[in-house]
Amino acid sequence: MEDVLSARRDDGVVYLVGAGPGGPGLITVRGARLLELADVVIYDALANPRLLSYCPQAETVYVGKRAAAHTLTQDQINELLVKHGRAGKKVVRLKGGDPYVFGRGGEEAEALHSAGVRFEVVPGITAAIAAPAYAGIPVTHRDFNSSFTFITGHEKDGEAVSDVDWSVIARLPCFAFYMGAKSLPTICQRLIDNGMNAATPAATIQWGTHARQRTVVGTIADIAAKVQAAEIGSPAITIVGKGVSLRDSLNWFETRPLFGQTIVVTRTRQQASELSEKLESLGAEVIEAPTIELTSPASWDEVDEILRHQSFNWVIFTSANGVSHTKQRLFELNLDARIFAGARIAAIGNATTEAVRRELCLQVDLCPESFVAEALADELANRNEIAGKRHLLLRADIARPVLRERLEAGGSALVRDVAIYETKIVSALPPQLEEALDAGRVAWITFTSSSTVKNFVHLLGANFQARFGTTKLASIGPITSTTMRELGLEPTVEAKTFNVDGLVEKIQEWEATRRV
Secondary structure (H helix, E strand, O other): OHHHHOOOOOOOEEEEEEOEOOOHHHOOHHHHHHHHHOOEEEEOOOOOHHHHHHOOOOEEEEOOEEOOEEOOOHHHHHHHHHHHHHOOOEEEEEEOEOOOOOOOHHHHHHHHHHOOOEEEEEOOOOHHHHHHHHOOOOOOEOOOEOOOEEEEOEOOOOOEOOOOOHHHHOOOOEEEEEOOOOOHHHHHHHHHHOOOOOOOEEEEEEOOOOOOOEEEEEEOOOHHHHHHHOOOOOOEEEEEEHHHHHHHHHOOOOOOOOOOOEEEEOOOHHHHHHHHHHHHHOOOEEEEOOOEEEEOOOOOHHHHHHHHHOOOOEEEEOOHHHHHHHHHHHHHOOOOHHHHOOOEEEEOOHHHHHHHHHHHOOOOOEOOOOOOHHHHHHHHHHOOOOOOOEEEEEEEOOOOOHHHHHHHHOOOOEEEEEEEEEEEEOOOOOHHHHHHHHOOOEEEEEEOOHHHHHHHHHHHOOOHHHHHOOOEEEEOOHHHHHHHHHOOOOOOEEOOOOOHHHHHHHHHHHHHHHHO
């Protein structure tokens, strides 16, 4: 990455980056790093929107093309790349799959070269390799074939499968047709007409590597009819060859416990990845829809005065966010965790406890078994650690007052309840969530705090309940569930252990009972 980091501001460069086949974890390390450094990201319809979380600082431009619906023409996209490159920007052209495999990356590279704009190509995993792998189909196998061929189901507009020598293709042992669902009847008939055995195995895979992946298996004699009956549309890829016969034994992806479930994560962007990764590892498609963003307090005066000059018997953290923001402010003040010398540390929840250990290098003296403020107050009272003691609460501006009130009522000598960070509602929900809700594709919405519930409902508007339809709702704990019920929403499940692992476990349990 030294080339990128050392580039002058007036030295524009365009990176043609393969986004991979769709699964957000299948972009290359270099591609992800370039997104983090980009000034401008120009992305396609087949690039997973989740990848934009790598580049919150960048200007993003959608130039997706689907069938006849083009946001911009290819010439206009080329002009856009040249414009930003000439402006001295680091531009990532994020393209589904691999830029040079039926992705028109070659045309874009030619345009950049002609305009004198520096460019680089970052290969991506192409769908013809990844989609079959996720469907349990090896594209090469020593028992079946020693070659594998890529073919496009259509070339230029209006010239579907126009320039293919079918007599050659019909003799190949294994090949893939990109974007061939619409042309599949013609493709299969021409293969048979040119001598291919009609019983040759074939499979069509829609949305390969996504949780909504669908796979139809047949032969070249009947695959087109089966695809039509299953209403398989774009994006899709068709594999022809004996490797298809191994699908029953090698189908690892579509058997995952949450496969096919679209699950919405409403946590902050900084926190979403942990929950998203756990859900995706179980086969779910995740839509990250942060409803809150975290900011510094409007004024640091109170916090700074406390951190610099006051001492306490107990320092209490109620969230991992509070820990992170405390660490950051200590760094900015040229201080560190030694200011808490002599104090004992309390934390609510395993995630908060782990954050204290990892980020502040402090051991936690008290973490209640039940991850709520009431339980912490009970534990402190049982240990005679309220009356006459000094307590510091470092938490969000919207934190519930119950802990402070319990400490004051118990005779605390001093309670300082300060906002180490503030929470703000985001301006809008992401368009992919709106589309998924309207299409009835959302299986679950997860709520990890009362504020995520309130903000989500506010952002959806007055008709929010009607938009949920049959969507199931998952709550991280009783406080969040109470807020949901106050707003007219009934949790489908509530985590028994009030953390991310407990939330995922409950969703899994619910889905498992429905499959029996």
